[in-house]
Amino acid sequence: MDNLIEVQNLKKYFKTGGGMLHAVDDVSFGIPEGATMGVVGESGCGKSTLGRTMIHLLESTDGKILFQGEDVTSISKSQLRRFREKATIIFQDPYSSLDPRFTVEKIIREPLVISKKFSKGEIDDKVDELMEMVGIDPRLSMSYPHELDGGRRQRIGIARALALDPKFIVCDEPVSALDVSIQAQVLNLLQDLQESKHLTYMFVTHNMSVVRHISDHICVMYLGQLVETAKTETVFEKPYHPYTKALLSAIPSSDIHKKIERIPMKGEINSPIDPKPGCRFATRCPYAVEECQQPQSLTEVEPGHFVSCCQVKRLNG
16 A cells, blocks of 8 residues: 655754754654554654654654655645645644634634635535534534533544545644543544545554554654554564563553553653764663664564664564
């Protein structure tokens, strides 16, 4: 299956008073059309920055972004406008991502008006269709965001993201701010929409249970770099990288009789500002050796399963 979107050696650095912060550092992967790529890792690992850079909310420092085989790394304002109709985002916080001065109807209407592709009648019909699609009652059309709960607000954000029939959506932790029962509803909605509209997702989260439920493939990030990537079930059944194993060991179990061996991550977290060559997890890894101070790269350990760890063979037989 062809990749709808692909990044090649993508980098996003931020200039700080202490040097260059390597938020995304030499990341490469592709997402097949109609699939979901889960990107997981601790807070601050660069996963949200990666998603925002892919859709040009942030401009990349280096590397390439390919969309439907076309290089969209550096594009004009008119090209960017067209690209953003095809690639959009659902933000993490439904409380701050919606304009408090706009009604529900106006929030969903805004991208349709800006596109200048539709008549007023077509926009009215499209707004009604989008509200029905995401499960917002028509009686709420003149409500303001502060009058609604988090689940309804996030449904508005989803409707806004769908307004111009995109092909690719970055889901930036879209359920982390919601109650658990509402999380399940929103996840099921996203999956139903993906199936009916053949959408491609990049799903950013730190919740390993959620990413297992919704993703086809997983990328594990640590301090701006990918340390492991494979099909979802492969990562859960046979993780290789010590960091991935530690993340999986932290997943709670509903089985009170199941013994879970937690893998604590001790030691200092490396600074992402002008980081030294070598494995960035080495300072917290119980298996680190001198060789870990050398530059690491993703290596295919099994078909379709890539790991960035010089000790992978020794640790996994």
